[in-house]
Amino acid sequence: MEAKKTNKKRSMWGDVLKRLAKNRMAVLGGIIVVSLILIAICADFICDYEDEAIFQNVKIRLEGPSAEHILGTDEFGRDMFARIVHGSRISLLVGFFATMLAMVCGLILGSSAGYFGGKVDMIIMRVLDVFMAIPQLLLAITLVAAFGTSIGCLMIALGVSSVPSFSRMLRSQVITVKDQEFIEAARAIGAKDSHIITTHIIPNSLSPVIVQVSMRMASCILSISSLSFIGLGISPPTPEWGSMLSGGRMYLRDAQHITLYPGLAIMITILAFNLLGDGLRDALDPKLKR
Amino acid sequence: MYKYIFKRLIMLIPVIIGVTFLVYFILDFAPGDPVAIILGIEATEEAIQEVRKELGLDKPFIIQYLNYMAKLCRGDLGKSWAKSRDVMGEIITAFPPTITLTFWGMLVAVSLALPIGIISAVYQYSIFDNVLMVCALLGISMPSFWLGLLLILTFALNLGWVPSGGVGSWKSFILPSISLGTSSMATITRLTRSSMLEVIRADYIRTAKAKGVNQKTVILKHALRNALIPVVTMIGMQIGGMLGGSVLTETVFSIPGCGRLLVDGIKQKDTPMILGCLIVTTIIFSVVNLFVDILYAFIDPRIKAEYK
Numbered sequence: 308m309e310a311k312k313t314n315k316k317r318s319m320w321g322d323v324l325k326r327l328a329k330n331r332m333a334v335l336g337g338i339i340v341v342s343l344i345l346i347a348i349c350a351d352f353i354c355d356y357e358d359e360a361i362f363q364n365v366k367i368r369l370e371g372p373s374a375e376h377i378l379g380t381d382e383f384g385r386d387m388f389a390r391i392v393h394g395s396r397i398s399l400l401v402g403f404f405a406t407m408l409a410m411v412c413g414l415i416l417g418s419s420a421g422y423f424g425g426k427v428d429m430i431i432m433r434v435l436d437v438f439m440a441i442p443q444l445l446l447a448i449t450l451v452a453a454f455g456t457s458i459g460c461l462m463i464a465l466g467v468s469s470v471p472s473f474s475r476m477l478r479s480q481v482i483t484v485k486d487q488e489f490i491e492a493a494r495a496i497g498a499k500d501s502h503i504i505t506t507h508i509i510p511n512s513l514s515p516v517i518v519q520v521s522m523r524m525a526s527c528i529l530s531i532s533s534l535s536f537i538g539l540g541i542s543p544p545t546p547e548w549g550s551m552l553s554g555g556r557m558y559l560r561d562a563q564h565i566t567l568y569p570g571l572a573i574m575i576t577i578l579a580f581n582l583l584g585d586g587l588r589d590a591l592d593p594k595l596k597r
Numbered sequence: 598m599y600k601y602i603f604k605r606l607i608m609l610i611p612v613i614i615g616v617t618f619l620v621y622f623i624l625d626f627a628p629g630d631p632v633a634i635i636l637g638i639e640a641t642e643e644a645i646q647e648v649r650k651e652l653g654l655d656k657p658f659i660i661q662y663l664n665y666m667a668k669l670c671r672g673d674l675g676k677s678w679a680k681s682r683d684v685m686g687e688i689i690t691a692f693p694p695t696i697t698l699t700f701w702g703m704l705v706a707v708s709l710a711l712p713i714g715i716i717s718a719v720y721q722y723s724i725f726d727n728v729l730m731v732c733a734l735l736g737i738s739m740p741s742f743w744l745g746l747l748l749i750l751t752f753a754l755n756l757g758w759v760p761s762g763g764v765g766s767w768k769s770f771i772l773p774s775i776s777l778g779t780s781s782m783a784t785i786t787r788l789t790r791s792s793m794l795e796v797i798r799a800d801y802i803r804t805a806k807a808k809g810v811n812q813k814t815v816i817l818k819h820a821l822r823n824a825l826i827p828v829v830t831m832i833g834m835q836i837g838g839m840l841g842g843s844v845l846t847e848t849v850f851s852i853p854g855c856g857r858l859l860v861d862g863i864k865q866k867d868t869p870m871i872l873g874c875l876i877v878t879t880i881i882f883s884v885v886n887l888f889v890d891i892l893y894a895f896i897d898p899r900i901k902a903e904y905k
Contacts, residue, residue: 437615440886441879442841445859452863452871453626529740536742537848537860552743556849559746560754570743578738585734 326590333586339579347395354389360546361385369562379564382554383544387564390546391572397547398576401462402528406520408466413473418504418512420474421481432478435471443468447530451539461540465527476519480512514591521584525577532573548573598894598901605890609883616879617669621662624868665872674873679865684873687858692877694764695854698846699839701770702777707832710782714789714828718797719816729786736783741842745776745849762851769850777846781835788831792824799823825896833889837882 327333346353354360364384372379378387420431438446450464484490485508493503532549534540541547543554548569555565632648649655653664668675674684713733717726752772753761760769796802797820805815844856851857855874862870894900 433611433615436612437619440612440616440883441620441875442837442882444838444841444844445875445878448841448844448859448863449620449623449871449875453623525738532740533742533845536740537844539860539863549740549742552740552746556746559750563750566743566746566750570740570746573740573743574735574738577740578734581734581738 323590330586336579336582347399359386359389360393394546394548398528401531404462405465405527406523409469412470417474417477421478438471484511518588525580675869677870679867691855691858701774705778706782710785714786717790718793733783733786742845748772773850796820796824
């Protein structure tokens with residue numbers, strides 16, 4: 308019985324992976340995402356944090372790309388390449404934890420609203436309406452203003468501001484799933500609500516969640532660099548793409564590389580997660596199954 | 598119809614109350630003692646107590662909130678701690694640039710996104726479609742502030758066609774509008790395309806084609822009106838994104854708008870200013886969404902019929 312179950316599961320995800328592998332854009336996105344994660348993990352082996360990403364040497368400030376500094380140096384003479392490599396850590400870390408927080412809260416709120424309906428649904432949705440009424444970036448800014456700009460606070464701020472969209476999507480998904488026959492069957496044999504939600508409803512509503520996670524990673528990474536850019540996120544000297552861009556603004560005319568490369572890094576990262584998300588959506592869409 | 602509008606108006610009230618409460622509640626945790634900010638560090642204990650009383654900070658949270666709301670209803674947002682000026686006055690002077698920016702940004706986005714989305718859907722998988730969809734993907738992935746800086750570099754610093762910032766003339770709004778509008782344009786284009794594709798495959802479109810209605814009428818009358826429904830929702834949501842995103846655009850182009858006011862307020866720990874900016878922005882956003890919902894009724898006769 309147990310073996311059969313895992314077999315079946317594997318074939319479903321195997322199917323999805325097969326379809327994903329056929330989509331060239333999605334594969335490209337996936338490769339970039341995996342490389343970014345590897346870069347973030349191995350950052351210390353690629354360039355030394357203290358010596359290259361933090362240590363200031365004004366003698367070589369604002370130098371263009373050369374053999375020694377392949378992306379040039381910034382306004383304090385720090386190696387741009389090292390800072391961009393180390394910057395990937397913050398973006399991915401904050402993006403990941405913020406998305407996970409939003410996903411867990413969204414799963415709990417969305418599935419209970421959708422499953423129980425009635426009063427529970429009404430209360431949860433009205434509260435979320437209030438959160439939705441504040442533009443997402445402004446909500447994140449509000450939370451940062453109140454709780455500070457440490458990495459933990461940023462994760463919470465970005466996570467909380469993403470909860471409403473996750474919950475809404477899950478709720479509508481759960482509503483379509485919960486009226487299907489196998490749920491009725493589960494209820495008929497006396498399964499508890501918590502059991503039905505965790506073993507039947509959530510697994511069957513998961514495909515849009517997976518897509519949303521990929522897209523949300525993209526938007527959280529964008530938000531973190533946006534916050535840092537306006538000086539409300541990660542503060543210097545910690546290497547972060549948004550704050551690097553904001554530092555480079557002053558030297559736009561003479562040293563364009565300081566502005567160019569961190570922005571490129573942000574764009575490639577977001578593009579990769581979007582490509583992966585698009586690909587996942589197509590791969591998980593049962594209508595496109597052959 | 599009027600019943601529908603009325604119902605939506607009534608529903609707006611709890612949302613606005615909820616939003617003000619939420620923002621007030623969150624900012625209650627904001628660090629920094631207002632009295633210390635106003636009086637400086639060397640204030641005497643007596644003076645501190647006096648100012649606390651004057652600001653109503655000695656009362657419990659809920660009373661403070663109710664007082665704030667009572668004043669808000671009269672259009673009074675309190676006094677700024679950092680500038681000792683009326684918050685409402687500051688916001689009124691800062692709002693026109695933000696609204697102008699959002700308006701032009703939205704106009705740029707919608708006027709390009711709808712035609713591109715429709716044409717892409719009609720000629721699916723053509724070169725035109727492929728190229729534009731790659732552009733749209735780049736558009737949603739590009740940080741608006743980075744795009745803004747690149748635009749300044751190219752068109753203001755290198756070519757010298759337009760000013761790099763400020764609110765001098767209409768010319769100075771060109772780059773900010775493009776920078777603010779691009780990501781919304783890309784999002785709306787993608788949605789228009791996918792929504793059109795879904796509708797084009799519907800049975801009634803095939804029927805219309807079969808009975809010999811010409812292509813243009815089928816696309817613009819039969820398909821577009823149905824495809825627009827999700828697009829209109831997205832446009833409403835994008836306006837919120839733009840009101841938030843204007844914080845970034847205003848920073849890049851040094852526009853003295855509401856976004857700048859908010860960021861400065863946060864840096865100076867000026868809670869009444871932060872509160873005022875956020876509350877005014879969210880109220881505007883809610884009202885805009887109300888309009889979007891009313892617009893729905895015009896596009897989708899099913900809603901109108903429900904409230905006959």
